Amino acid sequence: xxxxxxxxxxxxxxxxxxxxxxxxxxxxxxxxxxxxxxxxxxxxxxxxxxxxxxxxxxxxxxxxxxxxxxxxxxxxxxxxxxxxxxxxxxxxxxxxxxxxxxxxxxxxxxxxxxxxxx
Numbered sequence: 001x002x003x004x005x006x007x008x009x010x011x012x013x014x015x016x017x018x019x020x021x022x023x024x025x026x027x028x029x030x031x032x033x034x035x036x037x038x039x040x041x042x043x044x045x046x047x048x049x050x051x052x053x054x055x056x057x058x059x060x061x062x063x064x065x066x067x068x069x070x071x072x073x074x075x076x077x078x079x080x081x082x083x084x085x086x087x088x089x090x091x092x093x094x095x096x097x098x099x100x101x102x103x104x105x106x107x108x109x110x111x112x113x114x115x116x117x118x
């Protein structure tokens with residue numbers, strides 16, 4: 001698995017601004033990937049809290065967005081979808097819903113999830 005690093009510059013609502021970290025930046029900063037990973041592991045979970053959500057919730061959000069677009073709405077109307085009591089699929093995400101794959105690397109997030117679902 002490859003880890004791609006970004007610097008989160010700002011967030012406004014659901015919009016984020018970030019910069020891709022290149023190898024040349026590491027040289028300028030006189031650091032390496034190991035140190036960068038350490039900093040990212042310490043800082044990112046505080047900025048973008050890890051969450052594990054049912055797939056049905058993700059699909060409901062997507063269908064709601066599609067329905068709103070088809071109706072010409074800006075997302076103020078909700079789409080009602082019944083969710084199964086026994087979820088089988090989950091998505092590891094973060095509070096910003098951006099670069100979500102990295103949440104799998106958050107210390108303890110998957111362990112905590114497994115303990116909660118039994």
